[in-house]
Amino acid sequence: MSRARFSLNAATTKRWPVDELLAGAAAAGIGGVGLWREETRAYGVEKAAALARDLGVPITTLCRGGFFQEPGWYDENRRAIDEAHTLGTPVLVLVCGGLPDGSRDVDGARRHVGDAIGELVPHARAAGVRLAIEPLHPMFASDRCVVSTLGQALDLARPYPAESVGVCVDTYHVWWDPEVWEQIARAGAEHRIATFQAADWITPLPEGVLLGRALPGDGVIELRRFREAVDAAGYTGPVEVEVFHADVWARPGAQVLAEALDGYLAHVA
Incomplete structure (x- = not known):
C-alpha cells in the first residue's frame, strides 16, 4: 500500500502553520491532510482552500463540528459545514459533545445528538x-462526547441517508x-464509514488523557487489524x-510527518 492513501491530520503537527503543512504534504507526496477549524480560520479558509488546490493536496476531513450541548450549536455547525464546502473536503467530523451544564441525563443528551444531526442534514446535503x-472513549463522555461506541454512532446515523451521515472510526x-x-x-454493510483515523494508545497515559495518543507503532493497538477490518x-x-x-x-512538523508516515507504512498499511 503506497503513501498515496496516507493523510496527516493537522492535530498531529499542531504548531506547524497551515501553509507549511500543506507544502510539506505536497513535497512528501502523501494523499492529503485533515484540517482543524481553529487554525484554518486563523489562516483563512478560502486562502487555505486555494493553496491546497494549487499544491494538489486534498483536504480529507475537517474537524470539528458537533458539541451539541453548547448554546448556538445550530449556527456554529452550519458554519462548519460551509467551511468544509469551501475547503472541498467531503467529510466534517462531529465530536458530539458532553452533558449540558448541570445535567446527568446521558440518554437525553445522546437523543439530542441524533435530533441535532437531523436538523443539519438538509444543509449538509446541499x-x-x-x-x-x-x-470517543467513554472517559470523555461527560464533557466531550456522549457517543462512546461505534454501535451508538451507527444507531444515531441510521435514520438519515448514508451519503449524508456516516461514522468516523x-x-x-x-x-x-x-x-x-x-x-x-x-x-x-450500511455504507457508513466516512473516514478512518489511526493513532496508538500508550500506557501509562500522561496527565491529561486527551494528550495520550501516540504515533502508529508506539503503543498497544492492533492498528493493521483495524485497517484490514475497515477495508x-x-x-x-x-x-x-x-x-x-x-x-x-514539540518536534518540527516535517520530522513528525516523516515519523507518522514511517509508522503508518510499518504498522497500518
Whole structure:
C-alpha cells in the first residue's frame, strides 16, 4: 500500500502553520491532510482552500463540528459545514459533545445528538458535505462526547441517508470495545464509514488523557487489524494519522510527518 492513501491530520503537527503543512504534504507526496477549524480560520479558509488546490493536496476531513450541548450549536455547525464546502473536503467530523451544564441525563443528551444531526442534514446535503459521527472513549463522555461506541454512532446515523451521515472510526477511541469488529462490519454493510483515523494508545497515559495518543507503532493497538477490518467492510478512503501528544507537537512538523508516515507504512498499511 503506497503513501498515496496516507493523510496527516493537522492535530498531529499542531504548531506547524497551515501553509507549511500543506507544502510539506505536497513535497512528501502523501494523499492529503485533515484540517482543524481553529487554525484554518486563523489562516483563512478560502486562502487555505486555494493553496491546497494549487499544491494538489486534498483536504480529507475537517474537524470539528458537533458539541451539541453548547448554546448556538445550530449556527456554529452550519458554519462548519460551509467551511468544509469551501475547503472541498467531503467529510466534517462531529465530536458530539458532553452533558449540558448541570445535567446527568446521558440518554437525553445522546437523543439530542441524533435530533441535532437531523436538523443539519438538509444543509449538509446541499453543501455536498458528509457528517461523520465520531465515538470517543467513554472517559470523555461527560464533557466531550456522549457517543462512546461505534454501535451508538451507527444507531444515531441510521435514520438519515448514508451519503449524508456516516461514522468516523478512530482506533484510539474504539480499540477497547469487544464489539468493535462486529460494528465495523455493520458500518460497512450500511455504507457508513466516512473516514478512518489511526493513532496508538500508550500506557501509562500522561496527565491529561486527551494528550495520550501516540504515533502508529508506539503503543498497544492492533492498528493493521483495524485497517484490514475497515477495508474488508468496503472502505477505500484515506487513512488519517491523528495524534495529540505534547512531545510530538514539540518536534518540527516535517520530522513528525516523516515519523507518522514511517509508522503508518510499518504498522497500518
